[in-house]
Amino acid sequence: MHHLYMADGTINPKLFNKKIIIYGCGNDGKKLFLQLKELGTCAAYFCDSNDKFCGKRLYGVSILSCTQLSDYTDYNLALAFHQYPQVLGKIPEKMKQNTFADFLFQHEGKRKCILCGQEDCTYDKAHFAPFLTERMFLGKKQATRLIHCRNCGLYYSDYRPAEHEIARLYDCYRNEMYVEQRKKYEPEYFNEKFSKEQYCKERKESIIKFIAPYVNFEAIKTVLDYGGDKGQYIPNEFCHADKYVYDISGNQTIEGVTLLRTVDDSKRVKWDFILCMHLLEHLSEPLKTIENLIELLHDNSYLYVELPKQDYMHQYSDVEINEHINFFRESTMRKIGEMFNLKILDVKTENVGLIRVLYQKSKG
C-alpha cells in the first residue's frame, strides 16, 4: 500500500503510473475525481462496496462492484474515504501493492504517543490554518499530519511547534494587532467574548455546577488557576481561599488575585484546588505540563481540567489545525487519571463542545 497524499498535501505521483480506479462514490470519491481531473487525469472507473451503484455512472465513468476488481488488478486503486481498513478484505490480494490510501496504520515505523507513550497510532491528513502559517511559521508552509493514539484517544498534530514558534503565536495574544491579523484569515474571529462580563459569569457558574457536589468550598484555602490569564475565571465560591494565577502572558491580574510568573513560584504554596482550563490543547509538550500540575497536588487536593471537545476531524479527510494542536477525549482524561493515580470524581462531555474533569489526588 502507498500513501495517497504526500506530506505536503499533493497527490502521490506514483498514482499516475497506471490507469486509476477510485474506490468510493461518496464525497471523498467525487472530490478525488475532480482533483485528478484538474491535474489532467480522468479516472478509468469508480468502484463501490454498495452494489446498488454497480453498472451506473458517475461523472460519465462506470462504477464497478468489488467482485469485478479482480479483472482490473493491473490498475492503481485509490481508496477515497476515511475508514478504509473496513474494505481491505474486499480488495484482491494482488491489487494491494497498487493500492493508495489516505492514511496508513502503523506507518513508517512505530511512534510513541506524546501523552501515554504507547505505540498504537494512526495517521490522517492535516494542514496548519493559514493564520497559523503566517504567524507561527512566518508564511512558510509547514507540513503536518493528524495522529490518533488508539490507546489514550488523543489526536494531535504530528509537527510539534518549537518553543520560538509557540512564542510567536502567543506574543501579545488577542491584543488589537493580533485580532486584526487573525481577522484577515478568519473574518468571523472576534475578540468580544473574551472581555464580556456575561461570558465570564456564565463560565464561572458552569464550573461551580460541575464541582459543587464534590467540594466543600469553606475548606479550600488556596486556589491556583494554572495558565489562567488574569484570574477572571476563578469562581466566586472560592471566597475563603487565597487566589493565584500562574500565567506567562504577564497580564495584570484582577483584584484579589496574585500573579505567579514561574512554575517554581507556584511550588512554594500548598494547593487545595487547581484549575487548568483551555490550556493543554495549545501546548507542544502537554505531558510536561500535566506532570508539573501533578507535582503541585498534595493528598486530597483537587484538579479541575476544562478542554474543548472538537469532533470535526472525523468529518473531513484533511483536518485544518488551528491554534489547538492537541485534541482530547474523555478516554484521554481517564487515561491521565490512571497514569498519575488520580481519582476521577467526575468527567463529562458537554454538547457545547467541552470536556470537564474533576480529579482528586489519592493518598499514598
Ligand SMILES: [Zn+2]
Ligand atoms: Zn496515547
